[in-house]
Amino acid sequence: MARPRGVEDAVILRAAVDVIGRSGPGGLTLAAVAREVGLVPGTLVQRFGSKRGLLLALAEQAAREAEDLPVRARQGHDSPLAALEALLVSSTEHMATPEAFAHHLGVLCIDLTDPEFHRHALAVHRAQQRAVEALLGEAAGAGELRPGTDTAALAATVQAAAAGAGLVWALDRSGSLADRVRRELAAVLRAHQPHHPRPEER
Amino acid sequence: MARPRGVEDAVILRAAVDVIGRSGPGGLTLAAVAREVGLVPGTLVQRFGSKRGLLLALAEQAAREAEDLPVRARQGHDSPLAALEALLVSSTEHMATPEAFAHHLGVLCIDLTDPEFHRHALAVHRAQQRAVEALLGEAAGAGELRPGTDTAALAATVQAAAAGAGLVWALDRSGSLADRVRRELAAVLRAHQPHHPRPEER
DNA sequence: CTTTAATGAATGAACGGTCATTCATTAACT
């Protein structure tokens, strides 16, 4: 009954992420996003209500996409620990590629004061935590972790290690981020893996 | 010979940090900083050249203060590992108190594109890394770590764990940040401490 | 099938506000 939208919401949100990645959070202006998709600033306001509305839609989308992370993370991997490694690598790549090193940090530091943003950011974090915990639980069940391992506590440690690796890498970009994340994961898991006595122990 | 300055540079820089902590990076305006110290925006520009100059002075000060971290961190603590724990706690408190959770992240995500800022941020990071490594080295020498421990690699892991703990805590503030940092440090060190076999090992 | 009305998308110009920066001037000190 009316003129269809020339550009989908999803495209606009992706463009916003691109702009943040290219020009930093400070460069994220409605005009920049609009130019990216061939629209005009006013249109974005009409469609998202305000700049905050656009950012909020971005946060909501992230939270929604993270919902099924616990099951999605397991797919396509042989062992739970392999899936865990892939999950952490992808989650930090998502945080530290030129594109989104600013996306995650940027959205964070601009808007973490805002309760709505904090809610969605926390939802993403919790979903990832559930995913990590599920994978560790499965690993424990499969005998890939020492019996008696506190998988909940270990999940927190694993997540902190991955986040820290990404953060450090943002400052000191030597080597690949994925390698660094994998290394930190291995360091954290080493103590909980069954019976691979290191040289100096035997 | 001339009229003396009514307010020191250091006071202005501290005020800038306070403003960031209170209103976030977006609220950091010359007018806000000037009001904080009883001056006028123009004065700040005259003294620091520009807003960027003021922020740069802040980053330089941080880098300068971090220079002697390797020796300062050791002071006032009985064991190197106790000093390490205190260093990490204070460095993340500096990153996650209401004041400076934004200071660190904020300065980071606003300005990490700027080569000058990146230089100073990297200097701080490297100084801390040296401090951590020195403390671990001393601990190894004192027999508090297993012989043959790669202290350089361990230092990277320790620093990532602490940074990650701070980052995670910024999202999910349950318990004290210091406790969480200490917990992560303990988790990382556990595998490298000599011969405290856990229950399931004996 | 043609015409008309209704509807939502998109525009572009303008507004109001904020902010960094400039500059001429005044005040305070030696």
Place this chain on the structure above:
DNA sequence: AGTTAATGAATGACCGTTCATTCATTAAAG
């Protein structure tokens, strides 16, 4: 007096937002 600090008003740029208007599309009416 001479030098520097500080002022305060002014400037120009940028940005989010508003709004009247145009345009494309579809549904209904003739």
